[in-house]
Amino acid sequence: MNRVRDFQFTQLLNFNSQSKTVTLLGTIGDDNAILTVEKLPFEVTDEAYLKQFASPDIFPEVKQLENNDVYHWNLATLAQDVNKRPGVKINLIYPASETHVQKYSQQQTRMVVETPELYQQVTWPYIETQLGSRIQWVHNILYHGKEAEDVVYRKEDSFVLLPDMKWDRKNVNSLYLVAISLRNLEGQGESGKPITSIRDLNHSHIQWLKELREDIYKVVKDKYNVDRSFLRVFVHYQPSYYHLHVHVVHINNEGLGSSQLVGKAILLNDVIDDLGFLGEKGYSQKTLTYALGENHKLWTAIKAHTEA
Amino acid sequence: MNRVRDFQFTQLLNFNSQSKTVTLLGTIGDDNAILTVEKLPFEVTDEAYLKQFASPDIFPEVKQLENNDVYHWNLATLAQDVNKRPGVKINLIYPASETHVQKYSQQQTRMVVETPELYQQVTWPYIETQLGSRIQWVHNILYHGKEAEDVVYRKEDSFVLLPDMKWDRKNVNSLYLVAISLRNLEGQGESGKPITSIRDLNHSHIQWLKELREDIYKVVKDKYNVDRSFLRVFVHYQPSYYHLHVHVVHINNEGLGSSQLVGKAILLNDVIDDLGFLGEKGYSQKTLTYALGENHKLWTAIKAHTEA
Structure with a gap:
């Protein structure tokens, strides 16, 4: 049985803006649970996928932010599919012990x-x-x-x-x-x-x-x-x-x-x-x-x- | 005018599986163009957003891969919105010179x-x-x-x-x-x-x-x-x-x-x-x-x- 859906958020434990990861403490029923979500890398070995850049198939929405000379900045959404092209991987630790919580907490x-x-x-x-x-x-x-x-x-x-x-x-x-x-x-x-x-x-x-x-x-x-x-x-x-x-x-x-x-x-x-x-x-x-x-x-x- | 949509893929220049970035060489019309796509970090300062984890609002599809004792691995799609919660930022260099291509190419x-x-x-x-x-x-x-x-x-x-x-x-x-x-x-x-x-x-x-x-x-x-x-x-x-x-x-x-x-x-x-x-x-x-x-x-x- 997949328990991810039952996760209730309590607090932020850690995050990394470089690796695009977030770790949350929460509960499932009466027990602690730790949810780590990490964005997945681009699948660069799939040439057919790369060929679709930058069609609406890959970027459903694109929004230009600014441009200066030859440089153009945009934000966009990225097409996903849980079977063929998932966006994130999720690691769930449940039930989580105090030692787990300590280990996954941000430490200065x-x-x-x-x-x-x-x-x-x-x-x-x-x-x-x-x-x-x-x-x-x-x-x-x-x-x-x-x-x-x-x-x-x-x-x-x-x-x-x-x-x-x-x-x-x-x-x-x-x-x-x-x-x-x-x-x-x-x-x-x-x-x-x-x-x-x-x-x-x-x-x-x-x-x-x-x-x-x-x-x-x-x-x-x-x-x-x-x-x-x-x-x-x-x-x-x-x-x-x-x-x-x-x-x-x-x-x-x-x-x-x-x-x-x-x-x-x-x-x-x-x-x-x-x-x-x-x-x-x-x-x-x-x-x-x-x-x-x-x-x-x-x-x-x-x-x-x-x-x- | 936003030129991202006109990009035609030629070859992979570089990628980074740690930062979830890909850099592609292509063309727009008769000129070279370089497209860099980077997945965005989680917005951890938005408590209301974190509270929604792991509801269908944030993970429209979740698929369990495996579990071992208290550890559960899943793949999922992540909800996006180009204005409020974009998935990627896109940098476009167009027209791109040979020096640009050299600079953004993977180097040993x-x-x-x-x-x-x-x-x-x-x-x-x-x-x-x-x-x-x-x-x-x-x-x-x-x-x-x-x-x-x-x-x-x-x-x-x-x-x-x-x-x-x-x-x-x-x-x-x-x-x-x-x-x-x-x-x-x-x-x-x-x-x-x-x-x-x-x-x-x-x-x-x-x-x-x-x-x-x-x-x-x-x-x-x-x-x-x-x-x-x-x-x-x-x-x-x-x-x-x-x-x-x-x-x-x-x-x-x-x-x-x-x-x-x-x-x-x-x-x-x-x-x-x-x-x-x-x-x-x-x-x-x-x-x-x-x-x-x-x-x-x-x-x-x-x-x-x-x-x-």
Whole structure:
């Protein structure tokens, strides 16, 4: 039974004017429900459809707003058909829990200026709470060969390269791989702990990172025939999990939200170049500025520290 | 006279499935025409409209695709009205020149790794061709007080702060200002040429940049009541014009395409921090990695140099 029609609006949870999406909280009967409506992209592979532009079949009504020299602006309605040419997709979550509501609510983002002192006093204590069993799934891949059938490339004591969940594994224009560090794993050649984030990187890691970069370029060229000049290779700070990993994304893949924005992504090239100037103490000396959602536990800790 | 209806489709020039936009090349009579159609965002400020979700008034047809546990997926048509609730905006360029066609055609992007040597040999000679009359409009603002009524703040020998064209000047959630350098203008206190890009910055500019950053934060807080933790403050490399300027954007304004991506935008905080490590020669020593369209004249020059 389709429950969309039974939805009663309560409040706006979120919207995005770039992706033309709106998320509403409401009720169906006595339960909460979350309705997300997103306008669909144009079907550009349908040449017959494109040929109809701009006939009344596609634009039933057109209204000119203004024109200046060769530029003309109009508003119009667009023909739709729920079977052949729907206008929107609708995702309904029903019944929706409090956790669902929290997750789909707009959260304010803040820029954080993390000095070396703030890292020592607040960020590192937070990171420690995120290690161990929190990243068991990473350990499963690295130590126990989980997802081994997916591994694109593995170089002992260096890194393992896997397809990212967000990639369909077919279209190279949206290629998305992730290289997870195998450096300093316990019980292996080197002593010390695994690298949790770029904060742990210093002068001693430059040569390894340069080799890792060349290995990535070579494997992607050999396996997918994609040249290095088409790859955006970067780390996140803050990352979503604290075991150093590098994102390898095709430059045509722009639809990744905030994942590739400055203040979240840092190019591997820049990391390597920075390490050359930062000396022996490396990234532990830098001030790093990044965007963080107010719902993030690290933001709560930073706010408490700053106001104390 | 509205010419949209006379458009005859020739070929697809570009599309974006994220922003739901399509750009078509066609003809009107004997001339080329370019038609860009973009789906409009939801009008989330209209509470009466939101209240109608999900009645037949808004979704005339709904079709369930699938459901799994609490998750339900549907397709639907969306009610429109060209006056009150249009579905799309249409930009028509007619007659369109070859330059228009080139500009609106999909272009492949490349990552460029610009070493200090490549900058000296290729990029700087290109930048020199972009100075003088090419940036007359910037000089009009700085020297002749053009757009003076728009100036938000001006500090002699430091910078002038203006609203960016992309800002509607109303909604602070999409606040977008630009601070154009007044440093080293000819005929003023200091000798030397204006700063063309971050490549010209070195240790001697740190104090000025720190003051500029504080001034921006203070003016934006005083005038728009927006706190510094809500501002993304960055430069572009390569910039769209070669007179140093700083972008000041509200963190909620994510809909700026590639303008805020890593490999294009560099946070002012990072510039200042980098300069502290780079020593007297500053940014002229760094290797900078950035995305560049293949239609860009600099890409042509870099390609010719690399293949020579």
